[in-house]
Amino acid sequence: MKKLSMKSTIINFVVLFIVFGILIVLCETGILSNYIKGILMVCCISIIMACSQNITVGYLGQIALGGAGFMGIGAYTAAMITKAMASANILVGDGAPDTLRFLIATLAGGILAAIFGVLVGIPALRLRGDYLAIITLGFGEIIRVVIQNLKFLGGKGFSEGSAGQALVGINRIANLYVVFWVMVVSVALMFTFIRSKYGRAIIAIRNDDIAASASGLNVTFYKVLAFTVSSFFAGIAGGVFAHYIGSLSAASFGWLKSTEYVIMVVFGGMGSLTGSVIAAISLSALPEALREFSNYRMLAYSVALIIVMVYKPTGLLGTYEISVTRLLNRIMGKKEPSLHAIKAEVEASKASEEDKEVQ
Amino acid sequence: MPDQIVTFILQVLNGLKIGSVYALVALGYTMVYGIIKLINFAHGDFIMVGSYALLYTMPIMVSLGMPAWIAVVMAIAICVLVGITVEKVAYKPVRKKGTNMSALITAIAMSLFLENLAQTIFGAAPKPVGTIFTFPDMIIGKVKVNGNTILTIIIGVSVMIALQFFVRKTRLGKSMRAVSEDGQAAILMGINKNRTITMTFAIGSGLAAVASLMYCASYPQATPTIGAMLGLKAFVAAVLGGIGSIPGAMLGGIVIGLVESLSKAYIGDLTGGVITSAFSDAIVFGILIVVLLVKPSGILGKNIGEKV
Amino acid sequence: MNTPVLEAKHLGIAFGGLKAVDDFNITINEGELVGLIGPNGAGKTTVFNLLTGVYQPTEGAFFLNGDKMNGKKMHEVVRAGIARTFQNIRLFKSMTVLENVMVAFEMNYKYKLADAFFRAPRYWKDEEEIKEKAIDLLRIFNLESKADYIANNLPYGQQRKLEIARALATGMKLLLLDEPAAGMNPTETAELLSCINVIRERFGIAILLIEHDMSLVMKICERIVVIDYGVTIARGLPKEIAENPKVIAAYLGADDEMDVEDDTKEGA
Numbered sequence: 015m016k017k018l019s020m021k022s023t024i025i026n027f028v029v030l031f032i033v034f035g036i037l038i039v040l041c042e043t044g045i046l047s048n049y050i051k052g053i054l055m056v057c058c059i060s061i062i063m064a065c066s067q068n069i070t071v072g073y074l075g076q077i078a079l080g081g082a083g084f085m086g087i088g089a090y091t092a093a094m095i096t097k098a099m100a101s102a103n104i105l106v107g108d109g110a111p112d113t114l115r116f117l118i119a120t121l122a123g124g125i126l127a128a129i130f131g132v133l134v135g136i137p138a139l140r141l142r143g144d145y146l147a148i149i150t151l152g153f154g155e156i157i158r159v160v161i162q163n164l165k166f167l168g169g170k171g172f173s174e175g176s177a178g179q180a181l182v183g184i185n186r187i188a189n190l191y192v193v194f195w196v197m198v199v200s201v202a203l204m205f206t207f208i209r210s211k212y213g214r215a216i217i218a219i220r221n222d223d224i225a226a227s228a229s230g231l232n233v234t235f236y237k238v239l240a241f242t243v244s245s246f247f248a249g250i251a252g253g254v255f256a257h258y259i260g261s262l263s264a265a266s267f268g269w270l271k272s273t274e275y276v277i278m279v280v281f282g283g284m285g286s287l288t289g290s291v292i293a294a295i296s297l298s299a300l301p302e303a304l305r306e307f308s309n310y311r312m313l314a315y316s317v318a319l320i321i322v323m324v325y326k327p328t329g330l331l332g333t334y335e336i337s338v339t340r341l342l343n344r345i346m347g348k349k350e351p352s353l354h355a356i357k358a359e360v361e362a363s364k365a366s367e368e369d370k371e372v373q
Numbered sequence: 374m375p376d377q378i379v380t381f382i383l384q385v386l387n388g389l390k391i392g393s394v395y396a397l398v399a400l401g402y403t404m405v406y407g408i409i410k411l412i413n414f415a416h417g418d419f420i421m422v423g424s425y426a427l428l429y430t431m432p433i434m435v436s437l438g439m440p441a442w443i444a445v446v447m448a449i450a451i452c453v454l455v456g457i458t459v460e461k462v463a464y465k466p467v468r469k470k471g472t473n474m475s476a477l478i479t480a481i482a483m484s485l486f487l488e489n490l491a492q493t494i495f496g497a498a499p500k501p502v503g504t505i506f507t508f509p510d511m512i513i514g515k516v517k518v519n520g521n522t523i524l525t526i527i528i529g530v531s532v533m534i535a536l537q538f539f540v541r542k543t544r545l546g547k548s549m550r551a552v553s554e555d556g557q558a559a560i561l562m563g564i565n566k567n568r569t570i571t572m573t574f575a576i577g578s579g580l581a582a583v584a585s586l587m588y589c590a591s592y593p594q595a596t597p598t599i600g601a602m603l604g605l606k607a608f609v610a611a612v613l614g615g616i617g618s619i620p621g622a623m624l625g626g627i628v629i630g631l632v633e634s635l636s637k638a639y640i641g642d643l644t645g646g647v648i649t650s651a652f653s654d655a656i657v658f659g660i661l662i663v664v665l666l667v668k669p670s671g672i673l674g675k676n677i678g679e680k681v
Numbered sequence: 682m683n684t685p686v687l688e689a690k691h692l693g694i695a696f697g698g699l700k701a702v703d704d705f706n707i708t709i710n711e712g713e714l715v716g717l718i719g720p721n722g723a724g725k726t727t728v729f730n731l732l733t734g735v736y737q738p739t740e741g742a743f744f745l746n747g748d749k750m751n752g753k754k755m756h757e758v759v760r761a762g763i764a765r766t767f768q769n770i771r772l773f774k775s776m777t778v779l780e781n782v783m784v785a786f787e788m789n790y791k792y793k794l795a796d797a798f799f800r801a802p803r804y805w806k807d808e809e810e811i812k813e814k815a816i817d818l819l820r821i822f823n824l825e826s827k828a829d830y831i832a833n834n835l836p837y838g839q840q841r842k843l844e845i846a847r848a849l850a851t852g853m854k855l856l857l858l859d860e861p862a863a864g865m866n867p868t869e870t871a872e873l874l875s876c877i878n879v880i881r882e883r884f885g886i887a888i889l890l891i892e893h894d895m896s897l898v899m900k901i902c903e904r905i906v907v908i909d910y911g912v913t914i915a916r917g918l919p920k921e922i923a924e925n926p927k928v929i930a931a932y933l934g935a936d937d938e939m940d941v942e943d944d945t946k947e948g949a
Contacts (some may be wrong), residue, residue: 016805043685077477119783137666143473144412148608152658159655180597202511210797210804211790218773218784225771226756228733228764231852239794273481280478313493313825316486320463327471332773 015340027336030198037194040261043083046261051190051304055258058130058190058197059251060294064278065204066247066285071276071328072284074240075220077147080134080154081248085129086267089156089250090167093184095119096257100185112187120196120253127249129241130157135241162264182309185247188257196254200247205287207243216240217285266327277315283331286315292336379515385631386637387551390591391523392528392630397584398607399576399614399622400536406572407553409468409618411476415459417604419452419578421491423585424595426451428502441505449582457571458579465567471561484601487599491597499594506590525587532583533623536576540619553617602654603666606633608659615674624672683712684747685889686855686887687763691741693730693911701727702911704770705741707889709855714881714888716894716902720931724911725891729776729857730824732889734758745855764853766844768860768891774833776872778843779822782815789814818846838869838895842876849880855887856880862894870897877901899923907931912925 037054040046046054063085070078096119096354100106161167167181207213215236219226223233256262278297282289299371301311320331397421405413426448436446440641467479494527510521547578560566588603589595610629614621637653664671685708691704702724711934719725730736732743734755742751745761754759773781780790789811792803819825822842825834832843841861848856861877862870874897881888892898898919905922907915908930915922922928 019539022378058498075475082748096880097615137662141665144406144410144477145612145669149479149613149662152609152661154939155658156655159652163652206798206800211787211807212794212797213778214776214784215787217776221773222771225753225767226733226784227690227774228759228767228771229847230756230759230787231784232756269412273485276478280394282476309493310489312485313489316482316489319482320467320479320486320782323471323475323482324463324466327475329465337580 022337022345025339025342033189038191041190052258052372053299055188055190055193057295057298059255059258060195060275060298061245061277061291062195062200062251062254064282064290064294065201066244067272067275068242068279068282068284068287069204069208069247069288071218071239071279072286072290073216073220073332074237075145075179075284076139076142077210078138078241078244079269079276080148080150080157081146081244081275082267082269082271083154083157084127084131084245085252085271086161086262086264088120089128089262089267090123090161090181090252092123092248092253093181093256093262094167094188095122096185112185113189113192115185116187116189116192116253116257117196119249120250120257123253123256124246124249125211126244127204127252130321131245132238135238135245136234138346139237141240153341154267154269154272154277158264158267161267167262167264170239180261182261186257186262188262188313189253193258193344194255200250201291203289204243208287212239224250227347233244239345256291274315277319280319280329283329285328285333286331286335288336289329289334290332293330307309341353382516382519382639386518386522386526388609388631388634389627390630391634392526393526393533394584394587394603394626395607395629396623396626397529397532397580397587398604399611399626400619401580402611403614403616403619403622404549404573404577406557408549408570408610409464409476411464411468412608413464413481413577414477414480414604415487416577416581417600417602417607418484418487419456419581419600420588421487421595421597422455422578422601423448423452423501423582424502424589424599425491425495426582427505427586428500428587428595429504431505438555439536441503445505445582445586448586449579452578452582452585453575455487456574456581456625460571460574465570468593473531484604488597488601495595495597499596499598500597502589502593504590504593506534507585528583529557529589532580533596536580538618545569545572567629571577606654606657609657612661612671613664616669618671618673621671621673622652629657629660632660645646684712684744685942686713687732687743687745688740688747691734692738692743693726693740694731694736699875700911701909702731703740705731705911705913707906708888709889711854711887712881712885714877714890714901714903716898716905717889717891717907717908718893718922719908719914723909725908726859728908729765729859729889729891731898732857733757733763737846758867759851759853762852762854763857764851764855765839765857766848766850766859766861768779769861769907770837770840770844772832772840772844772847775833776832777829778819779812779815779828781843781847782818782850783811785853786811786814787848788852807900815850818850821883822846822876838865838872839872841869845876845880849884853886855889858888858890858892860891860893862897864891864900870894874901878937941945 041051063081067078068074068080096115099115099119105111105118120337127188134150134153138146138153141149194317209215215226215231218229218231218234219236261263278293279290281297282291282293297315301308327334382526398417401416401419402413402480405416412586427444428666430451431441432446434441434447449542463479464476467476471479506523508523510520511518511523528619532572540550544554546561546566548569549572551562554572556566588599606629607626610625611622613628614625633653634658636656638654640656687707687709689705689707694701697698707715707729715727717728726737731738734753734757738751738765742749744750745763748761750758750763751762773784776784790807792801795801796804798915816825816828819828822845824839824843825848827839832840835843845856845858862873865873869892877888878901880886886905889901890898902919905917905919906913907925908923914927915925915926916933
């Protein structure tokens with residue numbers, strides 16, 4: 015099992031390095047304009063967000079509409095940290111120092127978002143279905159209103175009582191190469207999380223939470239865990255967003271934004287990370303390609319969403335994951351390894367280990 | 374009478390006014406939820422449909438030499454039509470195949486659709502809605518009450534009474550209650566479930582049209598997103614009162630209206646300026662969260678546990 | 682004297698004014714197979730729900746190996762050692778047969794969150810070990826060839842067996858089986874019977890069984906408890922129960938009070 019998995023990990027990374035190589039070549043030769051680079055950046059952010067939302071919406075099977083709120087927490091936290099570090103003259107300078115500062119701040123943004131994820135998740139996840147959707151929407155809106163009014167985040171302060179200005183002057187130190195790998199690592203971590211006992215427990219809870227308790231799973235723990243992991247990566251996406259866009263306004267983290275990411279999850283397939291990746295790329299790039307129709311973007315989304323729900327309620331890919339390894343095997347005419355093959359291999363490796371011990 | 378008391382009374386009346394709007398919208402949420410267990414996210418947008426309908430039918434009626442209130446009838450008819458169409462085109466097919474989750478997503482999508490469609494057709498800029506009724510201001514002692522406020526409260530209360538009568542006494546109302554109690558059993562008793570669901574959507578959207586009339590009397594503007602926040606707050610009202618319960622929705626609507634109006638006026642003073650009226654939306658959602666955590670079934674709702 | 686695996690003392694629960702189960706007493710020793718029977722709506726499943734923490738008893742207490750189980754949540758009771766199956770099968774339908782069982786090995790995993798994220802050696806070791814264990818368990822039920830089938834695609838009889846396998850994976854000491862033979866044809870029932878015998882031999886666990894198939898109950902149960910309207914009306918050896926006039930009356934409805942209750946109380 016380990017060997018097979020190692021093999022596909024290596025294949026995946028080879029593919030990623032090829033993609034990254036192409037990216038470098040295209041950027042360095044100037045084929046990609048800044049405009050296209052910006053779109054690629056937005057794609058990366060959307061991928062992280064869509065995958066993170068897939069953990070709650072797809073795998074846990076609970077509609078949460080507060081994703082953008084957590085993204086906002088991550089964005090503001092990360093922005094404040096890089097600002098503070100810049101003013102204290104820590105890790106300032108082109109290249110490595112700025113990148114390190116960006117990574118530290120983004121990680122911190124993710125962590126704070128995760129902490130809020132726990133705080134919101136514990137009460138919210140006692141509810142399910144429609145109620146959960148509404149309560150997360152409520153929490154998201156509260157987060158937004160509070161950020162909007164905090165003085166040090168550009169608001170006019172609670173006492174002034176009106177929506178503040180944008181938080182400006184954030185160093186735009188999100189480098190496309192770095193962001194690419196932040197995205198890759200985030201998605202990889204979410205993938206390993208889902209393919210572990212934690213992910214299995216979460217999917218089991220989606221299937222039947224009573225049976226899950228009857229199998230000894232602490233349902234509340236796993237629900238909150240899923241929500242927290244999802245919030246963490248939403249926070250990471252927020253951190254990247256802040257350092258790409260350069261200024262933040264609370265209004266861009268409202269529930270409509272959350273809905274947009276949920277739409278990506280639904281299109282790609284509820285319970286398919288590769289589906290989310292594809293949907294995130296398409297839904298971020300398409301509107302740019304079809305600029306003249308930008309007014310009809312949401313109109314088209316909503317119609318498409320209804321059609322998908324009518325004909326394929328689990329989303330386009332459902333729970334199917336696209337695998338490069340499988341694709342390669344198919345091209346080379348190999349059959350997919352069955353469970354028996356895996357088992358045989360496990361036993362073979364065991365036997366060889368035993369041989370070693372004997373020697 | 375001291376000025377503070379006068380202000381207070383005015384704030385309470387204000388709360389009752391906006392509260393009765395919330396109540397009418399909350400009724401739509403609650404009735405639909407009661408019958409098909411779906412939060413109709415698009416319900417708030419029926420208000421938007423209603424206000425644009427008013428906006429465009431009124432000049433037509435006037436130019437045809439008919440009284441302006443005919444426009445209200447037209448608006449109600451348009452809303453009802455939109456409500457039934459939404460149910461038939463989107464919700465019904467999804468309900469047949471999908472899960473609760475896909476139904477909820479469809480409702481969200483429908484809400485986005487209506488808002489964006491309105492934006493495409495009418496543009497994002499607010500458009501003024503002409504006044505249909507003018508009601509003289511009333512002066513009781515030192516209190517000068519806006520006529521529209523009184524009218525709004527009166528319309529709200531009478532619609533609620535009528536609805537309560539309809540649900541309790543008429544055949545159709547009884548079949549609605551039966552379907553929401555147990556859909557399968559209702560079918561076995563010879564009730565046409567689909568017709569009842571359609572009827573529920575029709576009544577819900579009709580109420581939303583009335584609500585839009587009442588809302589436009591105070592805030593005479595139509596925008597594509599007029600219904601979004603209004604709808605959410607009305608939904609909070611429905612949850613507060615106990616979703617699925619008609620009296621609950623009325624009560625919840627009034628309570629949310631009062632809380633909103635009074636918190637806007639007094640929260641700054643009460644908290645020493647820490648929290649201000651900018652937080653009124655957050656306060657409404659805060660109430661929702663507290664209610665959901667303390668008593669998810671709402672004030673008048675029934676508690677239903679899952680069977681094992 | 683050994684502590685019994687399960688001991689319930691004066692266990693009872695009331696929903697509003699209705700006493701669904703009243704003064705329920707039972708003692709099950711290691712390796713014993715006890716049957717719990719009674720007409721529809723007698724409160725059998727409610728007893729199971731009480732013993733697994735779905736409902737909290739309003740009266741009395743129950744003990745697993747002498748430890749009090751009152752107030753524990755469902756997953757805590759399971760972790761302590763009482764596992765169950767459900768009257769209406771509850772599998773993780775979209776997951777594979779193997780995954781269904783692996784989920785229930787919850788307590789055997791030692792790796793932590795960080796190990797899972799970064800695929801530490803501990804992750805691989807645990808995953809492999811538990812996969813082996815799960816396949817071994819499936820083998821008992823002749824399901825190992827179906828390991829990578831989606832659970833929902835199994836035929837009914839195999840779904841029942843998978844549910845038992847999943848319950849066994851929790852490593853419990855007491856297994857509660859809620860109508861395991863319901864909806865099975867005679868061949869499947871016979872197979873189930875041999876499975877139950879195999880797991881009793883292999884794991885030496887105690888079993889409490891709800892069943893409507895009287896021939897099955899009479900064949901395998903060592904003792905039987907009969908309840909009706911939530912009250913215990915008889916207990917004893919299968920032979921004694923079969924001849925007990927009270928039991929016959931309850932089943933045949935000698936009382937004119939019959940059919941007042943229905944399935945809803947039991948939560949069917």
